[in-house]
Amino acid sequence: xxxxxxxxxxxxMEQKDLLGGKGxxxxxxxxxxxxxxxxxxxxxxxxxxxxxxxxxxxxxxxQIRLQLIGVxxxxxxxxxxxxxxxxxxxxxxxARSMPGMMETVLNVGLNDETVHGLAxxxxxxxxxxxxxxxxxxxMFGRTVQDIDADLFEEVLDRQKAERGVATxxxxxxxxxxxxxxxxxxxxRRETGEDFPQDPHEQLHRSMLxxxxxxxxxRAIVFxxxxxxxxESGTAVNIGAMVFGNLDEDSATGVGFTxxxxxxxxxxxxxxxxxxQGEDVVAGIRNTRSLPELEQVMPEVYAQLSGIMxxxxxxxxxxxxxxxxxxxxxxxxxxxxxxxxxxxxxxRIAATLVEEGTISAEEALTRVSGAExxxxxxxxxxxxxxxxxxxxxxxxxxxxxxxxxxxTNEEAEAAQRDGTPAILVRRETNPDDLAGMIxxxxxxxxxxxxTSHAAVVARGLGRTCVVGVEALEVDEADGVIRLNGEIAxxxxxxxxxxxxxxxxxxxAQPVEPSDVARYLSGEVTVEQAAAGEAGxxxxxxxxxxxxxxxxxxxxxxxxxxxxxDAARARDxxxxxxxLARTEHMFLGDRRPLVEALILAATPGERQVALDAxxxxxxxxxxxxxxxxxxxxxxxxxxxxxxxxxxxDITELSVRIARAEEHEGxxxxxxxxxxxxxxxxxxxxMLGLRGVRLGLSIPGLYGMQVRAILEAEALALADGGAPxxxxxxxxxxxxxxxxxxxxxxxxxxxxxxxxxGQDLTTTIGTMIELPRAALRADEIAQEAEFxxxxxxxxxxxxxxxxxDDVEAGFFFTYRDRGILLISPFxxxxxxxxxxxxxxxxxxxxxxxPGLKVGVCGxxxxxxxxxxxxxxxxxxxxxxxPFRVPVARLEAGxxxxxxxxxxxxx
Numbered sequence: 001x002x003x004x005x006x007x008x009x010x011x012x013m014e015q016k017d018l019l020g021g022k023g024x025x026x027x028x029x030x031x032x033x034x035x036x037x038x039x040x041x042x043x044x045x046x047x048x049x050x051x052x053x054x055x056x057x058x059x060x061x062x063q064i065r066l067q068l069i070g071v072x073x074x075x076x077x078x079x080x081x082x083x084x085x086x087x088x089x090x091x092x093x094x095a096r097s098m099p100g101m102m103e104t105v106l107n108v109g110l111n112d113e114t115v116h117g118l119a120x121x122x123x124x125x126x127x128x129x130x131x132x133x134x135x136x137x138x139m140f141g142r143t144v145q146d147i148d149a150d151l152f153e154e155v156l157d158r159q160k161a162e163r164g165v166a167t168x169x170x171x172x173x174x175x176x177x178x179x180x181x182x183x184x185x186x187x188r189r190e191t192g193e194d195f196p197q198d199p200h201e202q203l204h205r206s207m208l209x210x211x212x213x214x215x216x217x218r219a220i221v222f223x224x225x226x227x228x229x230x231e232s233g234t235a236v237n238i239g240a241m242v243f244g245n246l247d248e249d250s251a252t253g254v255g256f257t258x259x260x261x262x263x264x265x266x267x268x269x270x271x272x273x274x275x276q277g278e279d280v281v282a283g284i285r286n287t288r289s290l291p292e293l294e295q296v297m298p299e300v301y302a303q304l305s306g307i308m309x310x311x312x313x314x315x316x317x318x319x320x321x322x323x324x325x326x327x328x329x330x331x332x333x334x335x336x337x338x339x340x341x342x343x344x345x346x347r348i349a350a351t352l353v354e355e356g357t358i359s360a361e362e363a364l365t366r367v368s369g370a371e372x373x374x375x376x377x378x379x380x381x382x383x384x385x386x387x388x389x390x391x392x393x394x395x396x397x398x399x400x401x402x403x404x405x406x407t408n409e410e411a412e413a414a415q416r417d418g419t420p421a422i423l424v425r426r427e428t429n430p431d432d433l434a435g436m437i438x439x440x441x442x443x444x445x446x447x448x449x450t451s452h453a454a455v456v457a458r459g460l461g462r463t464c465v466v467g468v469e470a471l472e473v474d475e476a477d478g479v480i481r482l483n484g485e486i487a488x489x490x491x492x493x494x495x496x497x498x499x500x501x502x503x504x505x506x507a508q509p510v511e512p513s514d515v516a517r518y519l520s521g522e523v524t525v526e527q528a529a530a531g532e533a534g535x536x537x538x539x540x541x542x543x544x545x546x547x548x549x550x551x552x553x554x555x556x557x558x559x560x561x562x563x564d565a566a567r568a569r570d571x572x573x574x575x576x577x578l579a580r581t582e583h584m585f586l587g588d589r590r591p592l593v594e595a596l597i598l599a600a601t602p603g604e605r606q607v608a609l610d611a612x613x614x615x616x617x618x619x620x621x622x623x624x625x626x627x628x629x630x631x632x633x634x635x636x637x638x639x640x641x642x643x644x645x646x647d648i649t650e651l652s653v654r655i656a657r658a659e660e661h662e663g664x665x666x667x668x669x670x671x672x673x674x675x676x677x678x679x680x681x682x683x684m685l686g687l688r689g690v691r692l693g694l695s696i697p698g699l700y701g702m703q704v705r706a707i708l709e710a711e712a713l714a715l716a717d718g719g720a721p722x723x724x725x726x727x728x729x730x731x732x733x734x735x736x737x738x739x740x741x742x743x744x745x746x747x748x749x750x751x752x753x754x755g756q757d758l759t760t761t762i763g764t765m766i767e768l769p770r771a772a773l774r775a776d777e778i779a780q781e782a783e784f785x786x787x788x789x790x791x792x793x794x795x796x797x798x799x800x801x802d803d804v805e806a807g808f809f810f811t812y813r814d815r816g817i818l819l820i821s822p823f824x825x826x827x828x829x830x831x832x833x834x835x836x837x838x839x840x841x842x843x844x845x846x847p848g849l850k851v852g853v854c855g856x857x858x859x860x861x862x863x864x865x866x867x868x869x870x871x872x873x874x875x876x877x878x879p880f881r882v883p884v885a886r887l888e889a890g891x892x893x894x895x896x897x898x899x900x901x902x903x
Contacts, residue, residue, distance in 0.1 A: 005063040020235030022093030038074035040067040047233030052785040080199040085114035087241035089208040097569035103211040105206040107136035109199040130176035137183040144209040216223035221391040244324040257312040263347030287448040298355040342371035369861035369884040378510035388502035392468035397499040400441025400463035408435035428453040445471040461496035521570035547890025565626035568879035575631035577876020578854035609702040616706035638728040640688040689729025702763035712754035733777040736841025767791035772838035779845035789855030826863035828901040868892035
């Protein structure tokens, strides 16, 4: 029979896929001899069975019963005993951390009898027992029975108002007893049944609620955002309850072994006296800083500090922990490698190298390109005259500016409009995840650095300020108030500083980050090290050096101008992987292109080409000069010709108006005729790329002559250019062979005329499925391949990039059909399979064929790992993303044994 239940004493941290992260780490702490309440884990296999069959597997109930007996023996109390009851917690735990996304039920086992036994065990403390009972009713009602949580909160708020108190702690035993009765009445009214008095029924239904919460909307949204498989399921952890709300010598808290915002050493976290864990992470009560625990409970603090030091040494990384103190006794409820900001990730990785805890190579695997991207974003410019309207806790750094949004829907609407908002809430809860993902930043009136808002924002890379006590959030009226006065309304712009915790009215100016200035070559590491972000820049410098040393993939840039080329070179680009010549035909050159399109005779066409030739030659020479000996790949004209002509509607209106007066010009009439003649129902699949070169005599010949003459000039000037000519949209070797004959004839002419030994190579873009599938034939003529993954994605999926990302993609994402846009991150099982096939077949014909990628996927971290695995030689991306690509290429080399293509 399959084992579905494991005691904490039987597992280890290596079993996260089976026991979930929480269960595996509880097992690891138990093995380490740390004070963990006895308990057991129901595996992710049981959850997957439940998801697929709608019921639990045979034997699970009996396995739970046997493990529960073991907990009873260890704790000395029995589950359901009216005199000395054992209570348990029921908590989720996925293999990859999903903080707050799934359900928890505490105090399971309480009923109208055992509540009195619990009070007797607590020395007759009826208030403690009733507080625990109302928590079970509240959690069970919301989580298991799907009752609106506000119904319970309204009762608590009304009771506090009647007693004139501000917090739950101040309510008496009699008050709590009344709350319990009202909660039971709510359950009876909303469900038509009484709260179940059988502890075993409570446990069974709580377990099923945790299983079901795996597919709760917020959990699906989180997995979509984090690219976590929807098939893995969650474990369920059942442990003996320990009570942080028992007395004044009891507490609960969350801690970090280093500052998760900056990476600085020291103990960080929050705690509350006389509370249960949910009180801390929910942000309902403003917490106390964890170092203050030393004054409140010095012996407990010393023990906790030692355990946290032991955990960091054991895990060799920043750890976060959850703990409870019951009447002076410390219990550890959870540990895991902690969520951290991007800055903290780099600082901690570098510090652990300096301490000799991990190698520099392992440190590189601890950071990511996504985190480096965040470090390159701007921050608020210094302004001595700027005054904050309020200040809270700096939960997740960065500078965020945007209109105020009070709901998920408002934040998502702002994102779709291209102006990400600041989501402001009294406190966030897991249901706010969609709004947090859509927002530029998060602002809360309550909570601490370990509250839900803080932890999730750090994981998402969102700027976050929490615990702004002076702030009153009025969602109904769409305003925020300070000291009773309206400070801002829905849609007003505000700015939040996640580094200082400050909140400002209006949009504040931002400036480049020190990391971006260093990576762009604007300042040296020594100069940057003297600034406020010195340690961070030095950490980035260390890890970028490791990445450049270990990576196999080369990194080039997409650059069309000398300015772009210089920027890319300063960012560390090792060449240009894509220079788009169509961008050189815009602006004041557009009339020359129009003349080419309108040419009625070969003579007129040649006049237009002759006018464009010197301009193109100058463009190409400038790129070669900027890149020196680095390779420069130039793509010949690709887009359809209609893109160089006026919009048909605008042109028609202009002609109609002109005819009402002096009459339309001959030029405009010819343009209108050309626009109509060139109109295509689907221009992205029409007359473009190599088809243009074959249809308009001399067009590609002119461009290639300009390239080769530029190369000859660079050689004559003592340079050593490495030029590659790329022909776009090839689908057949016959196309390539036909156009290549014309281009080779031009090369022979320029060689003869210049006397230079030109080494230019001719290759092609692979951007059509047929080209990938017939790559072995195409490689007979192509000297290199470059995958144009933007178009390859369009033609493989049948998606128009503009229409998908502006239209139905949000629907697909929300329904889990697409976790991420295939234009943002490579579809590894579809488009990626064509990349792999094209590479293998091309090299079967031409061993050693150089293969790169020049779509925007070249700068996407997840895609880079695939390109390394597929054996490509280089990636090319926008200049700003070059450092990210360098870092991820290094990580790909170190993690290649762990890589498998992802759906």
